Amino acid sequence: AQSVAQPEDQVNVAEGNPLTVKCTYSVSGNPYLFWYVQYPNRGLQFLLKYITGDNLVKGSYGFEAEFNKSQTSFHLKKPSALVSDSALYFCAVRDPSGSARQLTFGSGTQLTVLP
């Protein structure tokens, strides 16, 4: 079975400061990991993914995420937050060794960047 946890419902950060949104996962094999962002009244939008290779993955809008196998984590980061980054962020996982083709999503973390 595959699962993902986002331990923080809410993250607040000041504009210009670095931000981190946490995600941990559980799969039986090597994971495929994804981050999505949801702005108000919009669908989820793909940000970045880790499939294999370099543990540091760069994505859209200056976001990056670091895959840490020993800690089973895939935290989303950005060096300098913008007010426009305020949104709901979802981490998702898929176990490619399993038969399921669906993603398992976390519960979401509401990021608020304060001006």
Place this chain on the structure above:
Amino acid sequence: DAGVIQSPRHEVTEMGQEVTLRCKPISGHDYLFWYRQTMMRGLELLIYFNNNVPIDDSGMPEDRFSAKMPNASFSTLKIQPSEPRDSAVYFCASSLFASQYEQYFGPGTRLTVT
């Protein structure tokens, strides 16, 4: 490409009425997913299709819910009869066949059942 298209964007109906939500996936994508999002339960996978065939409908909450995909460019999610607890935002998403490919989401349909 226009992305995943959903209609209607908003639907308000009375309890007991039939509701049909529509989705057009991205051309060439052979997986289609239906999700429901609520404050209480978050994002839930309802059902997904591969090459128009339903693969896993274990997330469909009740027999009142049904989904079809008559061809590669169209899918429907139907609720009959609708109930107030069905009020939610319903998303459709599509992806390419390989599991490393991300899903692309539509804008969603906000359903309100009174």
